[in-house]
Amino acid sequence: MKPANPILSEYGTTVFTVMSALAVEHGAINLGQGFPDEDGPEDVRRAAAAAVTDGPNQYPPMMGLPELRRAVAEHNGRFYGLDVDWQQEVMVTSGATEALAACFLGLLEPGDEVVLIEPLYDSYLPMVRRAGAVPRLVRMEPPDWALPREALAAAFSARTKLVVVNSPHNPAGKVFDADELAFIAELVLAHDAVAVCDEVYEHLVFDGGAHVPLMTLPGMRGRCLRIGSAGKTFSMTGWKVGYVTAAPALLTAAAKAHQFLTFTTPPHLQTAVAYGLAKEDRYFGALAGAMQAKRDRLAAGLDSCGLDVLPSAGTYFLTVDFRPVGFNGDDVAFCRHITVEAGVTAVPVSAFYQDGDVDHFARFCVCKRDEVLDEAVARLARHFAGP
Numbered sequence: 001m002k003p004a005n006p007i008l009s010e011y012g013t014t015v016f017t018v019m020s021a022l023a024v025e026h027g028a029i030n031l032g033q034g035f036p037d038e039d040g041p042e043d044v045r046r047a048a049a050a051a052v053t054d055g056p057n058q059y060p061p062m063m064g065l066p067e068l069r070r071a072v073a074e075h076n077g078r079f080y081g082l083d084v085d086w087q088q089e090v091m092v093t094s095g096a097t098e099a100l101a102a103c104f105l106g107l108l109e110p111g112d113e114v115v116l117i118e119p120l121y122d123s124y125l126p127m128v129r130r131a132g133a134v135p136r137l138v139r140m141e142p143p144d145w146a147l148p149r150e151a152l153a154a155a156f157s158a159r160t161k162l163v164v165v166n167s168p169h170n171p172a173g174k175v176f177d178a179d180e181l182a183f184i185a186e187l188v189l190a191h192d193a194v195a196v197c198d199e200v201y202e203h204l205v206f207d208g209g210a211h212v213p214l215m216t217l218p219g220m221r222g223r224c225l226r227i228g229s230a231g232k233t234f235s236m237t238g239w240k241v242g243y244v245t246a247a248p249a250l251l252t253a254a255a256k257a258h259q260f261l262t263f264t265t266p267p268h269l270q271t272a273v274a275y276g277l278a279k280e281d282r283y284f285g286a287l288a289g290a291m292q293a294k295r296d297r298l299a300a301g302l303d304s305c306g307l308d309v310l311p312s313a314g315t316y317f318l319t320v321d322f323r324p325v326g327f328n329g330d331d332v333a334f335c336r337h338i339t340v341e342a343g344v345t346a347v348p349v350s351a352f353y354q355d356g357d358v359d360h361f362a363r364f365c366v367c368k369r370d371e372v373l374d375e376a377v378a379r380l381a382r383h384f385a386g387p
Helices: 015-026 042-054 066-080 096-107 124-130 149-155 178-190 248-261 267-277 281-304 331-342 370-385
Strands: 090-093 113-118 134-139 160-166 194-198 224-229 242-246 317-321 361-365
Touching (some): 066 224, 066 267, 096 224, 096 242, 113 124, 331 361
Parallel strands (some): 113 134
Antiparallel strands (some): 317 361
């Protein structure tokens, strides 16, 4: 047989799938893959149930149900002061990963350059390369995750088509501050580029901080494609409902790809997400507050086990340096070790880099029930305490 596509076939099974399978095999508590272990708001779930019963259940419009597109536009105005035309500037996708793929495939041509900031969410690089573009990698590194401004500036050129900006950032838990965002905006403007903004954790910013979309900065309104996720905002990652907000010319390009990827998204879920986005402010504030409490709970527990816990300003995740507990292997070995020997699973941070030399950090997921987090800490404490 003739070979498969060489770009996508070179990527193995994702680290999340590998570690989750290992967790099942050994009966471990899975703090590797980032999804809550409780479903989201009951009223939003009931809205979905009513919509599937009442119908219609046929193809919704390719761009998304009008009520959800209106809700996304209103959400942009309510939280960020953006004036968005729902008919021309909002598209619903089957999850944020599909939104990313539509943006890349719709905008990129072979030979275009794309600036990517490591550590990377795992879909970015394969889809950029499959679109025929050339990735230019710049890396942030633990423990401070500082934006490497000199390297970032050097990565831009006349061939740069777009940059991907992920804030709040998975896996780092970093939230880009106003000065960092302004620096990125200056580079985008100077090189006539576009920014694809992965903002799925927009409502999970901790310690009184606030999410600032790059789109709100001067000159960036027409150069950003802003991606959101109902799965993260309503703690129902299996729903796979995403949305893109962008100026008409950019959104039209992404829509050309979207129509041949998934075309549309289940209508009952769209109806329920539209309902959810209109929830009162206290829901969104409580979401961040509850996740911050879980972050603090797990951070204190991991610290008590002797692990060096790095700060996390948002998202579902905490990163730890495991060298203080005396483990001498790399992060892949460490994550396998604690899965098999302690019954707790994490993800190696090196999986988010192309060069695995950042190899002594592990990412833990905090979005689990308190009793699950406590049991994970108890298992690790027993393990590292020794006989």
